[in-house]
Amino acid sequence: MPREKALRLGVSALRDEELLAVILRTGTKEESVLALADKVLHLSPVYDGLVGLMQYSLEDLQAIKGVGETKAIELQVVGELAKRIWNRKIREEVQSFRSPGSVLQYFKEELRHLSYEEVHVLYFGH
Numbered sequence: 001m002p003r004e005k006a007l008r009l010g011v012s013a014l015r016d017e018e019l020l021a022v023i024l025r026t027g028t029k030e031e032s033v034l035a036l037a038d039k040v041l042h043l044s045p046v047y048d049g050l051v052g053l054m055q056y057s058l059e060d061l062q063a064i065k066g067v068g069e070t071k072a073i074e075l076q077v078v079g080e081l082a083k084r085i086w087n088r089k090i091r092e093e094v095q096s097f098r099s100p101g102s103v104l105q106y107f108k109e110e111l112r113h114l115s116y117e118e119v120h121v122l123y124f125g126h
Contacts (some may be wrong), residue, residue, distance in 0.1 A: 002034070016050055017041055023074060028066040036066045040075065053079030055115065083109065097122070 002018035006051045011019070020037035029034040042048060043064065047055045053075055061072035097103050103122065111118060 020050075020075075023078060024067075031066060036064070039064050039102055040067065050082075054083055055079070097124070 002014055002021045005018065006014055006022065011022075014022070017034055017037040020040055021033040024033050024037055024040075027036045031039075040061070041050065041052070041053055043056060043060060056076070057081075058069065058072045058076065059069050061075055067075070089126065090105060090109060093105075097106070107120060111120075
């Protein structure tokens with residue numbers, strides 16, 4: 001089981017579905033927690049894998065048998081934590097915008113997985 005494997009080898013040794021299985025904790029009567037985690041990882045061909053955790057709505061996640069409101073929120077929290085960790089790192093690195101590349105670096109992770117288009121306007125003073 002994933003928890004035991006993590007204790008023996010460390011969490012970095014876990015595959016993606018095993019990491020999710022630790023968070024999900026339980027499966028259903030018909031499916032193991034690993035099978036449930038695999039369904040989450042392959043919910044959409046557009047956001048295959050862990051990236052989907054940053055995109056899926058509560059309704060998307062709850063469409064999976066065995067994922068109720070609590071598990072869906074917990075999965076969304078994992079995605080949000082990943083975004084915030086990355087954004088904090090970038091925000092600390094980019095002190096000022098000196099090139100289009102620095103603007104891209106600053107906003108990329110926040111915007112890259114959106115399923116809709118957003119426009120951000122930056123005003124630069126002298």
